[in-house]
Amino acid sequence: MLSYEAALARLIASAGALPAEACATDEAAGRVLAEAVRAQAALPPFDNAAMDGYALRSDGRAIAAGSVWPIAGRVVAADAPPQAPAAAWEIMTGAALPPGADSVVPYERTKRLDAARMRVLEDLAPGRHIRRAGSDLQPGDPIATAGTPVDATLRMLLAAAGIGQVQVKRAPRVAILSTGDELVADADAPLRPGQIRASNGPFLQTALTELGARVLACRTLGDDPAQFAAALAEVAVEADLVLTTGAVSAGVHDFVPAALGKAGAQLLFQGVAIRPGKPLLAARLAQGPLLLGLPGNPVATVLGFRFFAVPLLRHWLGRPPERPLLARLTEPLRGRGALRGFLKARVSHDGDGTLRVRVLAGQESFRIASLLQANAWATLAPDADELAADARVEVYPRDPDGRWRFD
Ligand code: AMP
Ligand code: MG
Secondary structure: OEOHHHHHHHHHHOOOOOOEEEEEHHHOOOOEEOOOEEOOOOEOOOOEEOOOEEEEOOOOOOEOOOOEEEOOOEEOOOOOOOOOOOOEEEEOOOOEOOOOOOEEEEHHHEEEEEOOEEEEOOOEOOOOOEEOOOOOEOOOOEEEOOOOEOOHHHHHHHHHOOOOEEEEEOOOEEEEEEEOOOEEOOOOOOOOOOOEEOOHHHHHHHHHHHOOOEEEEEEEEOOOHHHHHHHHHHHHOOOOEEEEEOOOOOOOOOOHHHHHHHOOOEEEEEOEOEEOOOOOEEEEOOOOOEEEEEOOOHHHHHHHHHHHHHHHHHHHHOOOOOOOEEEEEOOOEOOOOOOEEEEEEEEEEOOOOOEEEEEOOOOOOOOOHHHHHOOEEEEEOOOOOOEOOOOEEEEEEOOOOOOOOOO
16 A cells, blocks of 8 residues: 555645736735745835934044034934935934934933033944844845745735735635535534534635635535536536545445546545555546545544645645654554554643653544644654654644644
C-alpha cells in the first residue's frame, strides 16, 4: 500500500496551477499573493521628526547645554516643509524636516524662554530623533513574496506603501458530496431509528472557507450510485476539487470507486498506509478536477482533509509545505504497526518553554468529542518502535489553517 508521502506526492504532481487575478487590497484579506510585492516609493516618503520638540540646524556639531536658539516658527504634520533657512523650528512628530535641519531635540531636553527662544538643557549629539526618507523601505525593496496570505500586518504595509491592488491566486473552487443513507443534514428533522446527523459536510464547509477556498456546493446524498453520478457530473463542471465523504471502504454500500470508474475518472491511488483514513482515494475526473474520496468516519474525514486536502490547497495557493514541530511525549506511546499513525493530541509548553505532547484517550475514528480537546495531530512513522516518555514526536496543529493554539 502507498505510503502517506508517496500518495501525497502523487496528488500534488497532478494538481496543476491556479490562475492569478487582480484584487483590490481592501478586499484581499484572506487571499494569497500570487506575485511578490515591492515598494514603489520610499517609506517614510520624506525626512520627518520622530519627537515633538525643536528641529535644529547644528551643522553636524554637538549641541551644547545652555545654548539659546531663536525659533523661526512651528511645523506640524501635514504642513509643507518651510523653505526659509533658519537655525531652529518648533516641530511636531511626523512633520517634515525644514531644509538644513539635522537634529530634533525633544521638548523634555529644552526650556522655553519666551515666544521666540528656547534653551537646550543638556549636551546632545547631533542627528538624533529624525526619521530619514526611505529608512523603512526603499523603492524596489521587497515587501512580501508570492504565497504570502494577506493578513492585517501585510495590509498595513500595503496601505502604507500606497498599493491599492495586488495579484492573488484565484480561490480554489471546491464541492462537497457527503454520502450515506443514514445521514440527516437538517438539524430540525427528528432522527428515525438507524439515522445519524451528518457532520462531515459542515466541518469541510467551514474548514474550506477558513482556508480561503470557495465552496461551490455542500450536498448530502444517499447511497445511490446514480444520484452520486449525477451530482458529480454537475459539480465537476466548475470545481477544482471535489471532496466526497463515505462509501470508499469495503462495505456493501461502498460504491464510490466503482462509480468513479464508470464516470471515466482516472484513479490516482486507492488506499494509503495511514491510520485513521486508510481507504482514502484520489482521482482525476474526466472533466478535469481532482477528487479526494474521504472515508466517512468523521475523524478519518478530518484527518484526510488535514493531511491531503490542506497540502493540496496550500500548493495551489503557492504557500510552502507545512513543517512539523517536535514535542516530547508526556507518556510512552506504542507504534501503529505498518501504518503511519495520526493521533489526536494536546501540545502545551513547560515553564522552560519545552513543547510537551499528550496523546488523548479515545482515538477511535467515530469519536469527535475528543477532537475539541485536541490542538494537535501527533504523527508516528510506520513500524515505529514503542517510544518512551520524553521521546520527541512530530506534531502538526490540529486546525487546517496551520495555526498553533496553545494554552
Ligand atoms: P462509510 O465510510 O460510508 O463506511 O462511513 C463510515 C462511518 O462514518 C459510518 O458510521 C457512517 O455512518 C459515518 N459517516 C459517514 N458519513 C458521515 C457524515 N457525513 N457525518 C457523520 N458521520 C458519517
Ligand atoms: Mg457510508
